[in-house]
Amino acid sequence: MEQTTTPQTFGESLQLLARQQTEFQAMMQQQYAASEARIDALASRPTAARKHQPPIYQGNLDEDLELWFFAMEQYYADYHPHMTEESSPFVTMASTHLGVAPLN
Incomplete structure (x- = not known):
């Protein structure tokens, strides 16, 4: 994780918050895609x-x-x-x- 400095202005705080939300959304999309892939792999597995x-x-x-x-x-x-x-x-x-x- 990159080092961030404390925002000095309200605008910087909003920019930091927007960047964090974007990063969090990207991380959640990756986790969702990975879990979908696992579910698809389990569903497509042939039954005994x-x-x-x-x-x-x-x-x-x-x-x-x-x-x-x-x-x-x-x-x-x-x-x-x-x-x-x-x-x-x-x-x-x-x-x-x-x-x-x-x-x-």
């Missing part, structure tokens, strides 16, 4: 190939329910906006993969 069907929980005693929750989260990772807490669209989507008698 998904399994054909998610795991189905049958409710047997030998099945691990926490492992099933983890597998479902991994399978639906692309749907993370729907995975918000108490999201009925995600519950509907995930509940279709429960077995016939999921609870013993």
Whole structure:
């Protein structure tokens, strides 16, 4: 950053303020362009190939329910906006993969 001297007049103060605003605006535009480039790079990244069907929980005693929750989260990772807490669209989507008698 360059050294500035204290403005002696009101006009110099206004010029200094205008220059600082211009520099700040240029810096903000650079940051915005960089963040847009990062977002575009993330959006254009190919998604990983998904399994054909998610795991189905049958409710047997030998099945691990926490492992099933983890597998479902991994399978639906692309749907993370729907995975918000108490999201009925995600519950509907995930509940279709429960077995016939999921609870013993």
